[in-house]
Amino acid sequence: MAYHVTLIPGDGSGPEVIAAARKVVEATGVDIQWEEAQAGAAMIEKYGTPLPDETIASIRKTGVALKGPITTPVGTGFRSVNVALRKTFDLYANVRPAKTYPGVISKFENIDLVIVRENTEDLYAGIERMVDENTAESIKLFTRKGCERIIRYAFDYAVREGRKKVTAVHKANIMKCTDGMFLDIAREIAKEYPQIQFNDSIVDAMCMRLVMYPEDYDVLVCPNLYGDIVSDLCAGLVGGLGLTPSANIGVNGAIFEPIHGSAPDIAGQHKINPTAAILSASLMLAHLGEGKAAASIEKAVERVIGEGKILTQDMGGTASTEEFAEAIITAL
Secondary structure, three states, rough: OOEEEEEEEEOOOHHHHHHHHHHHHHHOOEEEEEOOOOOOHHHHHHHHOOOOHHHHHHHHHHEEEEEEEOOOOOOOOOOOHHHHHHHHOOOEEEEEEEEOOOOOOOOOOOEEEEEEEEEEEEHHOOEEEEOOOEEEOOEEEEHHHHHHHHHHHHHHHHOOOHHHHEEEEEEOOOOOOOOHHHHHHHHHOOOOOOOOEEEEEEEHHHHHHHHOHHHHHOEEEEEEHHHHHHHHHHHHHOOOHOEEEEEOOOOOOOEEEEEOOOOOHHHOOOOOHHHHHHHHHHHHHOOOOOOHHHHHHHHHHHHHHOHHHHHHHHHOOOOOOOOHHHHHHHOO
């Protein structure tokens, strides 16, 4: 069976990691018909936007995309291609695994947790304005629908993946309406899943516990802003952003991407770590129902990193992006 997938190389070093991920996917033997589309800063001059209509149309047609990192201007200009895609396709669940691999330089072992981040609401809804020249205002938007579906997604994910515990992350002691509603809904939904252990944690305490006892956690379900911060913290626990994939799952599609930035300072130098992009492609295959191929990629990544012979610079080696990808293909 052939699957149609939109391929978005992205900005900076994005094309390098996405090319590596594409080769690894093709090496599994799964029949993917790629439809390449463009997004990013380079598109602004040609289209007047970093997200051309043709790219949106392609994702709408295929329903699935593998995407490279895209540069987001700071302070001015187009808000964010990522945010625009999440809104356009209602990609409400951002799933970010964080797992330690033997051979990676890290202060911790035996971390295997997943952050399930609400992806469309909270302060990232972009409802903000200048009240006057000295005062800016931003609205923290939570809806019952948004809270219910992300929390239920986290519990369903835990059941499906054989995980044991869900932790709701919040600041309900201060944000009593928004975070308070999130926590109340989490407690109610947890009653429907007696087989899953449930607890909750205030976000600042959560950050402290994660750097002290990360092995105690399994699935974390978070509002948008906290999820963004906590997922980067967890990436740091397991060796960095270069090792951390993500999936954006929604009502009208799914987009898979590494969570790291576009790294324009090393673009074209062929030394960026493609692991996050390769593991994102593995998540994509699992989403398509190709679980065996997805698992084979993760096992190959674990083997190559564990052997420690062919690693990129950030992992302590000297291999190029392409050499590392070829090692993964050989391990397959």
